[in-house]
Amino acid sequence: xxxxxxxxxxxxxxxxxxxxxxxxxxxxxxxxxxxxxxxxxxxxxxxxxxxxxxxxxxxxxxxxxxxxxxxxxxxxxxxxxxxxxxxxxxxxxxxxxxxxxxxxxxxxxxxxxxxxxxxxxx
Ligand SMILES: [Zn+2]
Numbered sequence: 001x002x003x004x005x006x007x008x009x010x011x012x013x014x015x016x017x018x019x020x021x022x023x024x025x026x027x028x029x030x031x032x033x034x035x036x037x038x039x040x041x042x043x044x045x046x047x048x049x050x051x052x053x054x055x056x057x058x059x060x061x062x063x064x065x066x067x068x069x070x071x072x073x074x075x076x077x078x079x080x081x082x083x084x085x086x087x088x089x090x091x092x093x094x095x096x097x098x099x100x101x102x103x104x105x106x107x108x109x110x111x112x113x114x115x116x117x118x119x120x121x122x
Contacts, residue, residue, distance in 0.1 A: 003043040004051070006114055010044075011055045013116050018056035023121030026057040030117040034067045035082065039114045056121070069111030071104035073097035079107065 014026055033039050041064040052058045068081040078099040087094035097104050 003039055004047050006039055007044055007047040007051050010048075010116055011052060011057060014057040014060070014119055015055055017119045018121055021119075021121060023056060023119075026060045026119055026121040028061045028063065028120040029057060030063045030065060030119075031114065032065045032067045032117050033114045034069070034111040036069050036111040037067075037114045057119075065117060067111055067113065070107040071095060071097075072107045073100060073102055073104045075102035076100045078104075080104065082106070082111070 010029070010031065014029060017023070018026055031041075031044070033041060033044075041062075044064075045062055048057075048060075048062060052060070068083060070079050071082050072079050076097060076099055078097050080098055082094055084094040095104050096102070
């Protein structure tokens with residue numbers, strides 16, 4: 001349930017952008033969400049609908065961009081995105097280095113954040 005504090009932070013940031021840019025209202029917001037952040041876009045949407053009332057971003061369209069976790073190959077040092085859904089669909093092991101076929105490990109801190117990417121307003 002850490003979506004609510006995240007939504008409150010977003011609303012503060014979008015209000016600040018609106019006043020800096022002179023937007024009457026914000027139409028669209030792009031948000032980057034880390035694959036391992038534990039933040040559910042659908043929860044963000046729900047909180048946004050209620051918490052957004054009275055803010056510049058009230059009723060704005062939310063677009064989510066996934067920031068994948070990165071793996072680093074212990075053998076060749078290759079860094080690659082952890083894409084478990086794509087790998088599963090293609091029958092691949094999502095932890096295996098695509099360059100040399102050895103095991104990769106999680107690169108610390110990747111895919112763990114969530115942040116405002118851009119704001120479109122009028
Ligand atoms: Zn490798």
